[in-house]
Structure formats: structure tokens, C-alpha cells
Amino acid sequence: xxxxxxxxxxxxxxxVLTITVFPYAWILLAxxxxxxxxxxxxxxxxxxxxxxxYVALYEKDFHxxxxxxxxxxxxxTLLCLVIGTLAAYCLSRYRIPAGQHLFFYILATRLGPxxxxxxxxxxxxxxxxxxxxxxxLILAHATFNLVLVVWMMKSFFDDVPREVEEAAILxxxxxxxxxxxxxxxxxxxxxxxxxxxxxxxxxxxLLFALILTGNENRTxxxxxxxxxxxxxxxxxxxxxxxIVQTIPVLVFIFFIQKYLVRGLTFGAVxx
Amino acid sequence: MISNRSPILRISSEAIFQWVCxxxxxxxxxxxAVAPTAVAIVDSLRNLALTxxxxxxxxxxxxxxxxxxxxxxxxFTALWHTVVFVLIVVPIEFAAGLAIALLxxxxxxxxxxxxxxxxxxxxxxxxxxxxxxxxxFLPTFGILTQYMNELGLFRSTGVFSDPITAFGAIALxxxxxxxxxxxxxxxxxxxxxxxxxxxxxxxxxxxRWQILRHVQLPLLKSLIVIVLMxxxxxxxxxxxxxxxxxxxxxxxxxxxxxxxxxxxxxMSWNLGxxxxxxxxxxxxxxxVAAAFYKIVSRQSERSTP
Numbered sequence: 001x002x003x004x005x006x007x008x009x010x011x012x013x014x015x016v017l018t019i020t021v022f023p024y025a026w027i028l029l030a031x032x033x034x035x036x037x038x039x040x041x042x043x044x045x046x047x048x049x050x051x052x053x054y055v056a057l058y059e060k061d062f063h064x065x066x067x068x069x070x071x072x073x074x075x076x077t078l079l080c081l082v083i084g085t086l087a088a089y090c091l092s093r094y095r096i097p098a099g100q101h102l103f104f105y106i107l108a109t110r111l112g113p114x115x116x117x118x119x120x121x122x123x124x125x126x127x128x129x130x131x132x133x134x135x136x137l138i139l140a141h142a143t144f145n146l147v148l149v150v151w152m153m154k155s156f157f158d159d160v161p162r163e164v165e166e167a168a169i170l171x172x173x174x175x176x177x178x179x180x181x182x183x184x185x186x187x188x189x190x191x192x193x194x195x196x197x198x199x200x201x202x203x204x205x206l207l208f209a210l211i212l213t214g215n216e217n218r219t220x221x222x223x224x225x226x227x228x229x230x231x232x233x234x235x236x237x238x239x240x241x242x243i244v245q246t247i248p249v250l251v252f253i254f255f256i257q258k259y260l261v262r263g264l265t266f267g268a269v270x271x
Numbered sequence: 272m273i274s275n276r277s278p279i280l281r282i283s284s285e286a287i288f289q290w291v292c293x294x295x296x297x298x299x300x301x302x303x304a305v306a307p308t309a310v311a312i313v314d315s316l317r318n319l320a321l322t323x324x325x326x327x328x329x330x331x332x333x334x335x336x337x338x339x340x341x342x343x344x345x346x347f348t349a350l351w352h353t354v355v356f357v358l359i360v361v362p363i364e365f366a367a368g369l370a371i372a373l374l375x376x377x378x379x380x381x382x383x384x385x386x387x388x389x390x391x392x393x394x395x396x397x398x399x400x401x402x403x404x405x406x407x408f409l410p411t412f413g414i415l416t417q418y419m420n421e422l423g424l425f426r427s428t429g430v431f432s433d434p435i436t437a438f439g440a441i442a443l444x445x446x447x448x449x450x451x452x453x454x455x456x457x458x459x460x461x462x463x464x465x466x467x468x469x470x471x472x473x474x475x476x477x478x479r480w481q482i483l484r485h486v487q488l489p490l491l492k493s494l495i496v497i498v499l500m501x502x503x504x505x506x507x508x509x510x511x512x513x514x515x516x517x518x519x520x521x522x523x524x525x526x527x528x529x530x531x532x533x534x535x536x537x538m539s540w541n542l543g544x545x546x547x548x549x550x551x552x553x554x555x556x557x558x559v560a561a562a563f564y565k566i567v568s569r570q571s572e573r574s575t576p
Binding site: 009012013017021023025026042068084089094102103104105109111112115117120121123127140142150155174175200204206207210211220224229235238245246253257260261264267269 | 289291292293296297299303304306307314371383386387388394395398399405406411414451452459494507508533536542549553556563574
């Protein structure tokens with residue numbers, strides 16, 4: 001559009017990018033700095049990079065926390081994908097008695113503050129002895145991501161043309177075959193995007209992880225704040241750990257950008 | 272060929288299918304949401320403070336609720352902080368997010384990459400956001416502290432050691448973290464917008480501001496309502512950054528509802544009273560969720576007639 005001044009908009013875009021990216025870039029630099037380079041006065045922009053921080057993390061059994069995050073992430077994703085997709089398909093195709101209430105209740109579990117749901121879970125998991133295990137956290141992460149699966153998958157199923165399914169039913173297909181051989185393949189891309197979102201939200205989640213895990217099954221995200229309390233200030237290692245935690249997320253986000261709007265609003269807004 | 276099975280069989284196979292679909296989610300929700308809530312309700316009526324072993328578990332009736340809503344100063348301070356926090360960050364995030372969306376709403380080289388970079392603050396873990404700003408604002412050695420020192424600021428105090436600046440910094444970080452979210456949604460709305468009204472207004476000689484005010488914003492109205500509601504709901508739940516950066520301090524100057532609930536339960540181990548707090552918060556958010564649900568479902572009805 002001709003009334004825009006191209007130089008001004010390019011300059012403003014550059015400023016916006018600097019503000020959003022600089023803090024992250026700074027911690028990326030910090031992860032390759034030695035302690036004395038990071039804590040230099042005045043600020044050191046040029047320095048001799050090192051990978052010793054990443055090596056130090058590896059030597060500290062950091063991969064155990066990484067593994068915990070992966071176990072919890074994949075198990076909870078699988079769990080809520082299976083039960084959520086079935087429910088979403090049913091809510092999309094049939095008029096279920098009280099279906100609207102169910103749909104709303106699933107949303108409510110996500111809109112409330114996590115602490116209000118984490119504490120009751122802690123109280124009951126503690127009684128069953130799974131308060132300090134992967135199982136409790138997997139259930140918790142599956143719960144608060146259920147809304148994402150149900151709401152997003154319902155919106156994808158709603159977009160599948162009914163005619164295709166009706167033709168299959170006339171050909172004698174039962175409802176199970178219609179779901180697995182027609183509806184699911186047609187929403188495959190959306191299903192993958194939903195899975196990635198659930199994985200990322202589980203990976204990034206702090207509060208449930210803090211409350212429902214002990215030292216040995218702590219996830220990477222819940223372990224990060226504990227590094228800060230260290231008296232010597234392990235900042236270069238904190239930076240390295242933060243980079244390890246965020247790089248997979250950024251890579252995934254680049255590839256599912258098309259679904260970002262739906263994912264961040266759990267399907268309430270179709271981008 | 273039409274299926275030769277009897278209608279009764281057909282209906283029952285569909286009924287079975289519906290049960291297979293819905294039963295897992297029902298069982299799951301009963302185990303992880305309904306049963307825990309029931310336990311929490313019972314616990315909220317009891318004295319489960321770690322400090323009082325002699326009367327631990329004693330039934331108190333509604334005493335916990337009476338104490339909480341009848342004037343627990345800490346609770347109302349946390350509530351007040353949360354309200355002020357929401358009222359500061361949400362309007363700023365909305366205005367900045369909309370402005371950036373208008374800036375990026377055009378074709379240019381590398382647009383997809385630029386948007387990915389703009390989204391960095393929103394998609395990385397909130398814990399990492401907190402750690403990044405912790406490092407930037409570190410007393411004496413943080414890069415922002417050093418540059419602010421040169422301007423004569425924070426020479427003797429840290430950003431997080433003064434009540435006002437600590438609160439301001441938490442708000443600033445939230446704005447940094449969530450403005451891109453508003454931008455993304457507004458961009459989606461702007462690019463889905465029909466081009467004709469804007470072109471017509473341009474031909475009529477309308478200014479950029481007039482087009483925004485009288486053409487684009489009215490068309491975005493329903494999306495704006497959703498964005499504002501989502502941000503209000505999420506901002507009122509702020510936890511991770513406060514937990515890492517200030518722990519609610521100094522004093523109680525950055526204590527929010529969720530950190531207050533966390534502290535009562537998992538630092539003071541006052542689980543009965545803590546359960547009452549969580550249930551009150553959950554009930555309040557249920558009301559908000561109902562309003563949100565009404566708006567969203569009304570809109571999807573309109574968009575798919």
C-alpha cells in the first residue's frame with residue numbers, strides 16, 4: 001500500500017525484533033561464556049567461546065532430567081491424544097446428552113489457575129502414593145492439555161465434509177471404520193500439530209511439575225529454578241540449560257506456525 | 272447398496288461407539304478432576320496445618336472459609352496485587368500487540384522467519400523467561416543493570432529489592448512475554464479481513480488512522496473480545512515469573528493469588544486452609560470461564576451458520 005513509508009516500517013520492524021530477540025540472544029551468548037566473561041564490568045561483547053558449560057551439565061546427570069521431561073511429555077501426550085480425540089469426534093458428530101457441559105467442563109480445567117487443580121491432585125495422589133512419581137505428573141499434564149485436544153480436534157473434525165462420511169456409511173462402514181479410515185486420515189496434519197502443542201505445553205510446565213515430583217523424577221523445567229539458588233551462582237550453566245530447554249520448542253514452532261493461532265487459543269480462534 | 276442390517280442393530284452399534292468415545296474421557300476426568308475436588312472440599316473443612324499436630328485433621332466446618340473471606344489481610348493483598356497487575360499489563364499488551372500487528376500486516380521478504388522470532392518470548396517456557404530477566408537485571412553484573420547504572424539508576428539497590436521496581440519489572444516481563452501473543456492473533460484477524468472496505472475507504476481519502484478506527488477495529492471486534500478475555504484470564508494466573516524472580520517479595524509487594532496459594536500449601540504446609548483458598552479461586556475462575564465459553568460459542572455459531 002502506497003501510503004506506507006518503507007524505510008520507517010523496516011526500521012520499526014528491526015526495533016521490534018531487537019526487543020523480542022535480544023534477551024534470548026543474550027542468554028545464548030552467556031551459555032558459551034566462562035564465568036569471568038559473563039560477570040565482567042564493563043559488559044563483554046567479544047569473548048572466547050567455550051562449551052564447558054554444556055559439558056558441566058552433562059557431567060551433572062542433566063540428561064536424567066531431560067529424560068524425565070521426555071517420558072512425562074510423550075506419555076501424557078499419548079494419553080490425552082487418545083481419549084481426547086475420541087471425545088472430540090463424538091462431540092463433533094453426535095448430539096450427546098450433556099455434551100455441552102462436558103465440553104465446557106474440560107475448558108474450565110484449563111482456564112482456572114493451575115494451583116487450584118494441582119493442590120487437589122496432590123492431596124489425592126499423596127493418599128495413593130503416586131505424588132512423587134511420573135504417573136501423577138503424566139495424569140496432571142494430560143488433564144490440563146485435554147482442552148487443547150478436545151477443542152482443537154473438534155474444530156478439525158467439524159471441517160471434514162459430512163458427505164464423505166455419509167457415503168461410507170451407505171457403503172456399510174461402521175462408525176469405528178469411518179473414524180479410523182476417513183475422519184482421522186483427513187485431519188492427520190491437525191492431529192500432528194495438536195500433538196506437538198501438547199508436548200510443548202507439557203515440556204514447559206512448571207507448577208504441576210514442582211508439586212508432583214521429587215528430586216529423582218523432576219522434569220528439566222522444574223529443575224531449572226533450583227540452579228539459581230546455588231551460592232556460587234551457576235549462571236553460565238543456567239544459560240546453557242535454558243538453551244537446551246528452549247531449542248527443541250523453537251524448532252517445532254517454526255514448523256507448526258500455520259497452527260499457532262489455534263494452538264495458543266485451544267481452537268477458540270481459527271487462524 | 273444400502274446396509275442390510277436391521278435398524279435396531281445400526282442404532283445400537285452407534286450407541287456403543289458413542290460410549291467407547293465418551294467413557295474414557297469421563298473416567299479420566301472423574302479420576303483426575305472430580306475426585307480430587309471432592310477430597311479438596313473435605314480437606315478444606317478440616318485443620319491440616321503442619322504447625323498444629325495435636326489438632327491435625329480436626330473438623331472445622333466453614334471456619335477456613337470464614338477466616339479467608341472474613342478478612343485475611345494477606346489474601347486481600349494478593350487479590351489486590353493481582354487486580355492491579357492485570358489492569359496494568361493487559362491494556363499495554365493489547366495496544367503494543369495491535370501496533371506491532373499493523374506493522375507486520377504486509378508482504379515482505381522473510382515474513383515467516385520474522386514472525387517466528389517475534390513469537391520467541393511467548394513460546395519459550397515461562398521459567399526460562401524468568402531466568403533470562405533474572406540474568407539481565409542481576410545486581411551489579413546484569414547487562415541491563417550496568418547500562419542503567421551508567422544512567423545513574425539502581426547504583427545501590429537491585430531492581431527486585433525495591434517493592435515498586437520489583438512490581439514494575441514483573442509487569443514489564445509479562446508485557447515482553449505476552450505482547451507477541453496479541454500480535455499473532457491480531458495478525459490472523461487482519462489477514463483474514465476482506466480487502467474491499469479498506470480500499471474503498473482509501474479511495475475516499477480516509478487517513479490511516481481513520482481506516483483503523485472506523486474500518487479495521489470494528490471488523491476485529493469479536494476477536495478483540497476473545498484476546499482481551501484470554502489475556503485477562505492468563506495474567507490473573509501469573510506464577511512462574513514471580514516464583515523465580517521475587518518469590519512474592521520484597522515483603523509481600525509482588526505476592527499474587529497463585530503465589531499466595533502456593534506458599535500457604537507448600538511452604539507453610541497449611542493444607543486445609545490452602546485447599547479453601549484454591550477452591551475459592553477455582554470457583555471464581557469457573558464464573559469467568561463460563562462467560563468466556565458463552566462468548567466463544569456465540570461467535571462460532573455466527574461464523575458457521
